[in-house]
Amino acid sequence: MRQGTTVYLYELAWILPSVAIPVGMLVALLVTAFGAGVHLPGREGRVDPTRVSETAPFDRPGVVELAPGRYEARIVAEVWAFTPNEIRVPAGSTVTFVVTSKDVVHGFLIHGANVNVMVLPGQVARATGRFNKPGEYPFLCHEYCGIAHHTMWGRVIVEASR
Amino acid sequence: MNDNRLTAAYVTVALVALFGGVVTGLLQAIEHAGLIFPPLTPVIQSYYHSLSLHGVLNVLVFTTFFICGFLQFIMARALGIPLASPRLAWFTFWLMAGGLILAAIPLVGNAATVLFTFYPPMKAHWAFYVGLTLVVVGTWLVTLNLTLTYRAWRARNPQTRTPLAAFMSLVTFVMWTIASLGIAAEMLFMLIPWSLGLISGTDALLARVLFWFTGHPIVYFWLLPAYVSWYTLVPRQAGGKLFSDPLARTSFILFLILSIPIGIHHQFTDPGIEEGWKLLHAFLTFAVFFPSLLTFFNVVASLESGARARGGKGWVAWFGKLPWGDPSLAAQVLAMLLFTFGGVGGLINASFNLNLVVHNTAWIPGHLHLTVGTAVTLSFMGITYWLVPYLAGRPLWSRRLGLTQVWLWFGGMIIFSNALHRLGLMGMPRRTMIGASAYLQPEWKAALPLVGIGGTILFVSGMLYFLNLVLTLAASRGPAPAVPEFAEALSGPEHAPAILDRWRPWLALTFVLILIAYGPTLVRLAATTPFNAPGLRVW
Numbered sequence: 001m002r003q004g005t006t007v008y009l010y011e012l013a014w015i016l017p018s019v020a021i022p023v024g025m026l027v028a029l030l031v032t033a034f035g036a037g038v039h040l041p042g043r044e045g046r047v048d049p050t051r052v053s054e055t056a057p058f059d060r061p062g063v064v065e066l067a068p069g070r071y072e073a074r075i076v077a078e079v080w081a082f083t084p085n086e087i088r089v090p091a092g093s094t095v096t097f098v099v100t101s102k103d104v105v106h107g108f109l110i111h112g113a114n115v116n117v118m119v120l121p122g123q124v125a126r127a128t129g130r131f132n133k134p135g136e137y138p139f140l141c142h143e144y145c146g147i148a149h150h151t152m153w154g155r156v157i158v159e160a161s162r
Numbered sequence: 163m164n165d166n167r168l169t170a171a172y173v174t175v176a177l178v179a180l181f182g183g184v185v186t187g188l189l190q191a192i193e194h195a196g197l198i199f200p201p202l203t204p205v206i207q208s209y210y211h212s213l214s215l216h217g218v219l220n221v222l223v224f225t226t227f228f229i230c231g232f233l234q235f236i237m238a239r240a241l242g243i244p245l246a247s248p249r250l251a252w253f254t255f256w257l258m259a260g261g262l263i264l265a266a267i268p269l270v271g272n273a274a275t276v277l278f279t280f281y282p283p284m285k286a287h288w289a290f291y292v293g294l295t296l297v298v299v300g301t302w303l304v305t306l307n308l309t310l311t312y313r314a315w316r317a318r319n320p321q322t323r324t325p326l327a328a329f330m331s332l333v334t335f336v337m338w339t340i341a342s343l344g345i346a347a348e349m350l351f352m353l354i355p356w357s358l359g360l361i362s363g364t365d366a367l368l369a370r371v372l373f374w375f376t377g378h379p380i381v382y383f384w385l386l387p388a389y390v391s392w393y394t395l396v397p398r399q400a401g402g403k404l405f406s407d408p409l410a411r412t413s414f415i416l417f418l419i420l421s422i423p424i425g426i427h428h429q430f431t432d433p434g435i436e437e438g439w440k441l442l443h444a445f446l447t448f449a450v451f452f453p454s455l456l457t458f459f460n461v462v463a464s465l466e467s468g469a470r471a472r473g474g475k476g477w478v479a480w481f482g483k484l485p486w487g488d489p490s491l492a493a494q495v496l497a498m499l500l501f502t503f504g505g506v507g508g509l510i511n512a513s514f515n516l517n518l519v520v521h522n523t524a525w526i527p528g529h530l531h532l533t534v535g536t537a538v539t540l541s542f543m544g545i546t547y548w549l550v551p552y553l554a555g556r557p558l559w560s561r562r563l564g565l566t567q568v569w570l571w572f573g574g575m576i577i578f579s580n581a582l583h584r585l586g587l588m589g590m591p592r593r594t595m596i597g598a599s600a601y602l603q604p605e606w607k608a609a610l611p612l613v614g615i616g617g618t619i620l621f622v623s624g625m626l627y628f629l630n631l632v633l634t635l636a637a638s639r640g641p642a643p644a645v646p647e648f649a650e651a652l653s654g655p656e657h658a659p660a661i662l663d664r665w666r667p668w669l670a671l672t673f674v675l676i677l678i679a680y681g682p683t684l685v686r687l688a689a690t691t692p693f694n695a696p697g698l699r700v701w
């Protein structure tokens with residue numbers, strides 16, 4: 001029995017931290033995520049994948065300025081290209097990417113701008129990034145989309161402020 | 163005896179698949195290192211053909227067949243009775259083997275180069291979907307046979323606690339059977355009729371939700387059999403006892419309840435699912451970290467009891483006193499060691515905001531080679547170091563070779579996986595023929611050769627492993643080793659409350675959580691999805 005009790009104490013001694021560690025991490029996570037205003041993609045509406053070129057805003061892909069320093073980039077993904085594949089904005093801009101696919105599943109990743117979203121046919125994907133430093137930011141398709149998947153990319157060119 | 167032949171059949175299929183998985187892995191690793199992807203037409207027609215073979219062979223075929231062979235063996239042994247229906251068991255094996263062949267024909271023939279996740283609207287040959295579905299149906303029949311066996315034992319032992327290893331085996335298959343309903347629905351209602359031309363369109367989002375309903379818990383289906391070995395055999399192999407039987411049962415019950423309602427954490431970056439549901443799945447993902455920590459504690463304490471019994475001292479120095487000369491034990495302890503890093507990485511993946519950095523980058527294959535590629539694979543290799551000699555009736559050809567192989571896997575994996583993790587943090591995408599990409603970044607170039615070097619070491623390790631097993635079958639002489647006995651426990655089953663041996667309350671809780679976590683999203687998608695995406699062959 002004595003041995004049983006010691007084991008029992010050890011069991012308790014581990015159960016408590018096993019609860020505390022995940023809970024602590026979860027709290028830290030929530031604070032950092034919501035404190036920094038990080039948002040994941042949500043429901044932004046559907047689009048018929050066979051009629052993308054006739055559906056607004058994808059009938060006119062490109063960048064529009066919504067307000068000073070705030071842009072929206074409408075991008076169409078299809079095998080194996082983004083349209084447009086080059087976007088120019090001034091440094092300090094916030095750009096919301098609105099992307100959909102005409103065919104299979106693609107991805108949209110901009111390293112260094114915290115933009116990472118799946119591009120599904122039938123769904124409008126939306127992700128926002130900030131571009132402070134001038135330079136070239138490649139955007140890559142990061143979901144396998146066929147034999148030339150590795151050639152599918154484009155870039156955001158951030159120009160020194162006007 | 164019949165059960166042994168059944169296990170041998172499953173393990174043979176599993177290891178043939180692993181062989182193919184290791185060879186294709188080498189090709190991918192050296193491609194990343196900057197060598198041109200070898201023109202292997204007509205056998206392997208492209209990088210993506212290789213990657214499809216690699217994923218399917220390793221994580222769908224090797225794992226599933228090994229687990230079916232191993233846990234049916236463990237179940238019968240732990241209960242001390244044969245499987246309830248040997249005829250059902252063999253029928254199941256042939257059904258699964260038939261399904262495998264059906265799926266393999268288009269896969270090998272480059273007509274199913276859709277990777278192991280087969281996201282539509284990319285469209286494979288129908289035989290690929292039908293074949294995989296038959297394999298899944300086979301696993302349900304394994305669950306049925308295990309359940310019948312358990313019932314037969316229970317009828318004769320109404321008061322006893324279920325032996326731990328049998329309980330764990332059954333939990334694994336019951337969890338998997340519930341989890342696989344997602345993929346079954348995707349196959350039966352979407353992919354199979356669509357690939358046969360019975361319906362014209364499909365939908366990417368609904369397919370992904372159904373896929374990941376199964377796709378996350380499948381990692382527990384791979385992992386729990388390794389835990390069965392870590393909890394019930396390894397303590398004995400280490401010369402010690404299992405620390406706590408009740409805690410072990412508790413952790414498995416928690417895995418049953420919590421494995422499934424967290425699949426949307428694979429879809430944090432998907433459009434079309436509300437952020438609130440993503441948050442709920444993130445919460446529950448952190449909850450499943452609890453039984454993982456319980457397992458960590460219990461298994462480490464058991465190893466420690468073995469090492470101390472062998473004269474080990476100190477806070478950490480006891481670790482050196484484990485029987486490191488036994489390749490079966492060395493493999494599994496090293497697998498655990500790398501798994502702790504995999505566990506930490508997994509938490510990062512599951513984190514809401516950090517996921518945005520790593521999702522679909524090379525970080526992910528870096529992570530999954532630590533988990534399924536090592537914690538699971540190296541443990542299964544360790545198990546075969548006693549299982550194959552036992553089934554073959556002769557000793558392992560060389561323990562030294564076995565130990566070399568195990569340490570090479572460990573070292574190679576550290577190099578390989580570390581490089582991939584770093585490349586992921588530098589924004590390199592996964593599932594990409596990176597050497598041929600148009601956007602290869604200068605900063606990636608320093609780490610990419612390490613993928614090739616680590617991958618080559620892993621390949622050599624894999625070949626030594628197969629060499630040892632082949633020589634065991636062909637050239638080894640002597641008496642067969644015994645099967646490791648199940649470990650006794652310091653705190654045994656007599657301390658386990660009866661509720662830990664019941665099924666209904668836990669199953670009820672499982673279904674309730676699934677309904678909460680998935681119900682609204684699935685109902686909404688089923689009701690509103692237009693199924694208007696035509697299929698495409700894009701390779």
Ligand code: HEM
Pocket residue numbers: 183184185186187188190191194213216217220221224277278279527530531534535539591592593594595613616617618620621624
């Ligand atoms: C010689 C050993 C191995 C090597 C060199 C190797 C190499 C690789 C490489 C380089 C990739 C990344 C490909 C990419 O993202 O473009 C990969 C992916 C993968 N590997 Fe391995 N691997 C090995 C063994 C294994 C094992 C044993 C497993 C599991 C049992 C495994 C499971 C996977 C999975 C699931 C993927 C992801 C496939 C996908 O993205 O569709 N690998 N492997």
Ligand SMILES: [Cu+2]
Pocket residue numbers: 078079080105106107141142143144145149152
């Ligand atoms: Cu793409």
